[in-house]
Amino acid sequence: MTTATAEDFQYLQGFLLDRSAIVLSEDKQYLVETRLLPVVQRHGVESITDLVRAIRRGDKTVETAVVDAMTTNETSWFRDAAPFDALRNLVLPELVASNVTRRRLAIWSAACSTGQELYSVAMLLDSEFSDLASWRVDLHGTDLSTTVVQRARTGSFTALEINRGLPATLLVRYFRREGAQFVIADSIRSRVRFELFNLARPWPPMQDYDVILLRNVLIYFDVETKRDVLERVRGRLRPGGFLLLGTAETTRGLVDGFRPIPVGATTVFRREES
Amino acid sequence: MRALVVDDSRAMRSLLRQILLQLGIEVAEAAEGRAAIDLVEAGPVPELVLVDWHMPVMDGLELVTELRAHKEWRHMAIMMVTTESEHENMVRALLAGANEYLIKPFTADAVVEKLSLLGLHCATVPAGDSYGGATQP
Numbered sequence: 001m002t003t004a005t006a007e008d009f010q011y012l013q014g015f016l017l018d019r020s021a022i023v024l025s026e027d028k029q030y031l032v033e034t035r036l037l038p039v040v041q042r043h044g045v046e047s048i049t050d051l052v053r054a055i056r057r058g059d060k061t062v063e064t065a066v067v068d069a070m071t072t073n074e075t076s077w078f079r080d081a082a083p084f085d086a087l088r089n090l091v092l093p094e095l096v097a098s099n100v101t102r103r104r105l106a107i108w109s110a111a112c113s114t115g116q117e118l119y120s121v122a123m124l125l126d127s128e129f130s131d132l133a134s135w136r137v138d139l140h141g142t143d144l145s146t147t148v149v150q151r152a153r154t155g156s157f158t159a160l161e162i163n164r165g166l167p168a169t170l171l172v173r174y175f176r177r178e179g180a181q182f183v184i185a186d187s188i189r190s191r192v193r194f195e196l197f198n199l200a201r202p203w204p205p206m207q208d209y210d211v212i213l214l215r216n217v218l219i220y221f222d223v224e225t226k227r228d229v230l231e232r233v234r235g236r237l238r239p240g241g242f243l244l245l246g247t248a249e250t251t252r253g254l255v256d257g258f259r260p261i262p263v264g265a266t267t268v269f270r271r272e273e274s
Numbered sequence: 275m276r277a278l279v280v281d282d283s284r285a286m287r288s289l290l291r292q293i294l295l296q297l298g299i300e301v302a303e304a305a306e307g308r309a310a311i312d313l314v315e316a317g318p319v320p321e322l323v324l325v326d327w328h329m330p331v332m333d334g335l336e337l338v339t340e341l342r343a344h345k346e347w348r349h350m351a352i353m354m355v356t357t358e359s360e361h362e363n364m365v366r367a368l369l370a371g372a373n374e375y376l377i378k379p380f381t382a383d384a385v386v387e388k389l390s391l392l393g394l395h396c397a398t399v400p401a402g403d404s405y406g407g408a409t410q411p
Contacts, residue, residue, distance in 0.1 A: 081390065159377040159380075160381065163377055163380045163381070163384035163387075163388070164383065165384075165387040165388075165390075165391070168364065168373070176361060177360065177361055
């Protein structure tokens with residue numbers, strides 16, 4: 001059976017809301033089917049109903065596979081360009097100046113998918129901010145999908161992925177080909193770390209960051225979750241640190257303590273000094 | 275804007291033509307490098323040239339070298355669109371004067387993003403379109 005019954009859909013709505021805080025609206029039945037049918041095939045079961053049954057009886061493998069499949073993983077290098085222009089022209093120069101004594105910088109890509117965003121930041125730092133070579137720079141990527149975190153750690157990409165927004169000069173400078181894959185240079189990969197992390201669940205103790213990239217994540221959350229996540233993000237951002245959101249996202253009307261700063265075609269949100 | 279698509283595969287020329295037309299770009303085609311040079315010389319000079327690597331008569335690398343030998347065409351953006359993805363050869367193409375590199379297979383989104391990297395901003399392709407033998411995630 002290739003369709004999800006109303007009962008399956010309702011169960012999956014609750015399950016995904018609980019596991020990933022993703023709000024699956026009623027018009028997303030097609031999404032459930034297109035994303036979960038490959039999981040049905042992979043697990044050798046008959047239908048989406050069988051997957052739901054497996055989740056109900058606590059099958060962790062199926063749970064993980066379903067969360068992975070339902071999480072939007074679309075990503076590209078230097079995605080949307082404008083946030084990276086903001087990093088290049090405002091955020092990083094300001095932070096380099098204000099941290100010149102500490103000589104430390106911490107950046108968190110909080111929904112890193114397969115790693116392109118964080119690796120893009122790492123290449124930007126390496127190619128344009130050579131002052132930072134002697135600093136301690138923490139580049140941290142997290143995602144709630146086990147599969148994408150594992151893939152991000154490999155630093156290995158297909159031609160299709162490599163084509164998505166990566167300038168040719170950076171491709172030849174930072175990647176080597178291994179068979180059909182393009183693998184990022186060890187000098188870049190060794191500077192980043194990727195971990196499993198669920199923004200909507202309680203957070204473990206963690207460090208403070210100078211920049212948090214939380215792009216195109218809030219759009220999937222309801223207002224309460226947005227507010228909750230943004231408050232916790234503010235708590236992990238150093239005073240004067242920057243939050244970068246997706247094009248359609250804002251802190252306005254949700255949390256206080258951020259100052260919106262327009263930069264080129266985007267807006268960054270700076271944590272006010274407390 | 276005008277583009278010239280140079281590829282010995284008729285199917286690939288047709289695919290690239292469709293993508294570029296959707297972006298509001300006029301398209302001329304050539305099946306190899308020599309014919310491409312003739313078209314550019316006859317004018318009008320395209321702002322963008324998409325170049326396959328392996329072609330009969332004059333290959334893509336020779337074509338790029340030839341185009342870059344003409345100072346009057348220096349504003350032309352050149353993008354390789356090819357299955358050739360050996361690191362050494364990609365470097366050779368860039369050194370010869372190619373500005374960007376797109377590896378086959380590719381999606382329409384990838385073409386749009388590459389044109390943006392070249393500073394050529396166009397109308398966007400409807401989401402979900404996929405080309406070049408590839409399926410979008």
